Amino acid sequence: MRIILVMSGRELVARLRDWTALLVVLVAPVVLASLFSFALGRADPVAGGVLGVVDLDGSELSAFVIDEVAGSPEVAASVDLRRLPTEEAAEQALRDGDVEAAVIFPRDFGATVQRSGGQSLTILTPAEGARGGIAARGVVERVSAEVYAVTLAARVAVATGLPADEARSEAERDHARQPGLTLDEHVMPGGSAVAAAYYGPGMALLFGFFAVAVAARSLLAERRLGTLARTRAAPVAALAVVAAKGLVGFLFALLGMLATWGSSVLLFGADWGDPLGVVLLFTVFALAATGLTMALVSGPRTGGEAEGSLLVLAFTFAVLGGNLINLYRMPEYMQWVSLLTPNGWATRGFSILTTGGGLSDLGGPLLALAVIAVGFAAVVAVRFRKGLT
Amino acid sequence: MLTAALECEGLVKRYGSLLAVDGLKFSVTEGEAYGLLGPNGSGKSTTIEMVVGVLIPDSGTVRVHGHEMARHPLRAKRLVGYVPQEVALYPDLTGRENLRYFGRLFGLRGQRLRRRVAEVLDVVGLADRADERLGTYSGGMQRRVNIAAGLVHEPKVLVLDEPTVGVDPQSRNAILESVERLVAGGTTVLYTSHYMEEVERVCDRVGIIDRGRIIAEGRPEELMATLSPGGRAEVEVDGDVQAAGVAVAALPGVAVTVADHRPRLLLVTWTEGADRLPDVLQALNGVAAVVRTAAVRPSLEEVFLHLTGTSLRD
Incomplete structure (x- = not known):
């Protein structure tokens, strides 16, 4: 361990002297976070979600609720409502991918509300796939909250004869504990209410790969300098050399991603979700990226080959993993492909966090990233045992 | 009894279809300076990389003071100092920082590390420039730090x-002097070069390597004796050079030629006997006046040419 720290220390000194460390750990993350925040803004952009609405009831109350929901500026900003005639039409639209989910107002909706105040809404979501899962649930939950509020308000209006605005106030006062009375601040995954909260983590992940690559490139540079051979002639295990480089890469990646997050939160007020979850995701992702990158540079003997591969790998994973293109807008097979990348898993993790999930919801992404990290660490160990020249 | 400090047996290394080292075998006794002499591409550097544990041989063994490199690499490497052909140091660190770093890799620390760094800087004569970045050094100075880094532990x-x-x-002279001092101090040295004069100056024993094999081995004078078991001398005469040549050539077992560029100089070679020069001088008595005589040793370059048919610098 002492040898690893000696080698990592030398690497850090070198990177501090040539300013790489400062660039990777501080300047680039802050600049990136700023650019994204300025480019995407803090306002809630249209998320592009299309929600099908089927009014089987056709009552005055159901029409009132649907109009209220459609007219709600919060919903209108992030969801397009598409009225569909039948449940079958809604199912077909779901199959065709024309809508993310559909809300069915049943035939007895108005009567039931009048009678018991309860809701009886059916929510249709696609059978499988992330788009029909997380994204659609987010959309529907958000709309449901509004539906609930509006339904209550409508019921109050009908029962008391008050105007709609007053009825809503009345309903809110009587049901103050019900969160549905106000629009839920729930952020939709894949179509974030604040796009920076989706692309911010994406940029951090892409940047994490680049930061690891800085350390990996220094291994290639040592090959060229001849210092790698000289180090190997010392009583130092091959794996210790790689571990030292990996440690620096891991630290750079982690600190760079933390700086991206920190500047995004502190300077622009972005909310990436549970801080502990964010740090854990960053940590395990940095480990996975480090393992993968070090495995890559252990292969090709020429520096140019490996350096080119690092760049290709970082961008390919960023695209496939939904860091540059919204994962939840990709075709479903591409969403499955994204699971082959650490970025894809981390993106899912951040989607969970930004939609209000906590540590307990991160099991899948964390486990997958840990498996990737351990798997590639094993590859590195085997490759480097055979020699490191 | 002489102890083997370094033993190589049956070393083989292939790069695809190229057989770079072909069953190479040699040993260096403790305190000895052994020269590995060969042209570029003969397998010297590949051999060296296997000796220091940077390269794993396809077959064969390397032992350093009895520790087999393949089985106990850390123990074996601890005993070896490696000075690569190219300067292998960090240009962004100072000379002293480079030495401290490589010292630490060999487990040195604290006072001992500081003392050793100071000592090796003295050995290579760079104590006054030690705290400047390596990138600011001349090529020769960098080479001297390169050597110091191999010595620090x-x-x-x-x-x-x-x-x-x-x-x-x-x-170059400063480097050779440093190596000579180390050899005089009892350090075992394995030295590769394609400069004959360096090997002759520094090494006790020489192995001539060609196409990955040791084709001749021995003390420099022994190797030179294989080329000319008798002796050679230059004889400068004043008078009838042709007659002098005929008189010397009449001696049994003696051959003579006149130097192309110096017409009064006879090059005399004999194949038997330790010294036939007195016979030569007697044969010239009354034929031509002898101005000067000098014994001529064959060079390792000639030995190499004789053995391989190629020049060392090819």
């Missing part, structure tokens, strides 16, 4: 791979 065996390539004469 007081290795029992120092392996130098062509340490003077591309170095100006002054630095």
Whole structure:
């Protein structure tokens, strides 16, 4: 361990002297976070979600609720409502991918509300796939909250004869504990209410790969300098050399991603979700990226080959993993492909966090990233045992 | 009894279809300076990389003071100092920082590390420039730090791979003097070069390597004796050079030629007897006046040419 720290220390000194460390750990993350925040803004952009609405009831109350929901500026900003005639039409639209989910107002909706105040809404979501899962649930939950509020308000209006605005106030006062009375601040995954909260983590992940690559490139540079051979002639295990480089890469990646997050939160007020979850995701992702990158540079003997591969790998994973293109807008097979990348898993993790999930919801992404990290660490160990020249 | 500091047996290394080292075998006794002499591409550097544990041989063994490199690499490497052919140091660190770093890799620390760094800086004569970045040094100075980095942990065996390539004469001499001092101090040295004069100057024993094999081995004078078991001499005469040549050539077992560029100089070679020069002088008595005589040793260059049919610098 002492040898690893000696080698990592030398690497850090070198990177501090040539300013790489400062660039990777501080300047680039802050600049990136700023650019994204300025480019995407803090306002809630249209998320592009299309929600099908089927009014089987056709009552005055159901029409009132649907109009209220459609007219709600919060919903209108992030969801397009598409009225569909039948449940079958809604199912077909779901199959065709024309809508993310559909809300069915049943035939007895108005009567039931009048009678018991309860809701009886059916929510249709696609059978499988992330788009029909997380994204659609987010959309529907958000709309449901509004539906609930509006339904209550409508019921109050009908029962008391008050105007709609007053009825809503009345309903809110009587049901103050019900969160549905106000629009839920729930952020939709894949179509974030604040796009920076989706692309911010994406940029951090892409940047994490680049930061690891800085350390990996220094291994290639040592090959060229001849210092790698000289180090190997010392009583130092091959794996210790790689571990030292990996440690620096891991630290750079982690600190760079933390700086991206920190500047995004502190300077622009972005909310990436549970801080502990964010740090854990960053940590395990940095480990996975480090393992993968070090495995890559252990292969090709020429520096140019490996350096080119690092760049290709970082961008390919960023695209496939939904860091540059919204994962939840990709075709479903591409969403499955994204699971082959650490970025894809981390993106899912951040989607969970930004939609209000906590540590307990991160099991899948964390486990997958840990498996990737351990798997590639094993590859590195085997490759480097055979020699490191 | 002489102890083997370094033993190589049956070393083989292939790169695809190229057989770089072909069953190479040699040993270096403790305190000995052994020269590995061969042209570029003969397998010297590949051999050296296997000796220091950077390269794993396809077959064969390397032992350093009895520790087999393949089985106990850390123990074996601890005893070896490696000076690569190219300067292998960090240009963004100072000379002293480079030495401290490589010292730490060999487990040195604290006072001992500081003392050793100061000592090796003295050995290579760079104590006054030690705190400047390596990138600001001249090529020769960098080469000297390159050597110092191989010495900092007081290795029992120092392996130098062509340490003077591309170095100006002054630095080259400084490097050779450093190596001579180490040899005099009892350090075992494995020295590769394609400069004959360096090997002759530094090494006790020489192995001539060609196409990955040792084709001749021995003390420099022994190797030169294989080329000319008798002796050679230059004889400068004043008078009838042709008659002098005929008189010397009449001696049994003696051959003579007149030097092309110096017409009064006879080059005399004999194949038997330790010294036939007195016979030569007697044969010239009354034929021509002898101005000067000098014994001529064959060079290792000629030995190499004789053995391989190629020049060392090819």
